[in-house]
Amino acid sequence: MIKSVLPQIISTHQQDDTITWRIVVDANLAFFKGHFPEQAVLPGVTQLDWAVKLGCQAFGYDANIASLEVLKFQQLLLPDSQVELSISHNKAKARLTFQYTNGDKRYASGRIVFRAALSGQ
Incomplete structure (x- = not known):
């Protein structure tokens, strides 16, 4: 099991209810080992983990x-x-929406819904 590590953050910008982090996806991260041999790729589960933790x-x-x-x-x-x-x-729906981008390139996106939205808290 690989220990969860957050990416290197270059900058942070907040506007209203949105925060944007400029991050470096360092080639030395353990997440790249064996994923895949021909071309290293950052696993989707890692991208999701980072979004959850930072959010x-x-x-x-x-x-x-x-x-x-x-x-x-x-x-x-x-x-x-x-x-x-x-x-x-x-906040009203206890939900975070995330996206990974670079200019007009979109890498990943999704919504994370927390239990507070279901219990009415």
């Missing part, structure tokens, strides 16, 4: 996830990439 830290959730919605991985995230991870908060 929970930024917006005060514990990681009590009810569901994942519209989860899409559009392009491969390769070693030594720089991308933006944007997370928008919808």
Whole structure:
């Protein structure tokens, strides 16, 4: 099992209920080992883990996830990439929407719904 490590953050920008981090996807991350031999690719589960961890830290959730919605991985995230991870908060629905982008390139996106939305808290 690989220990969860957050990416290197170059910059952070917040506007209203959205935070955008400019991150480096370092080629030396253990997540790349064996995923895949021909071309190293950052696993989707790692991208999701980063979105959950950074979103929970930024917006005060514990990681009590009810569901994942519209989860899409559009392009491969390769070693030594720089991308933006944007997370928008919808407090009324206890939901975070995230996307990994670089300019007009979209790598991954989805919604994370927390249990608080189901219990009416």
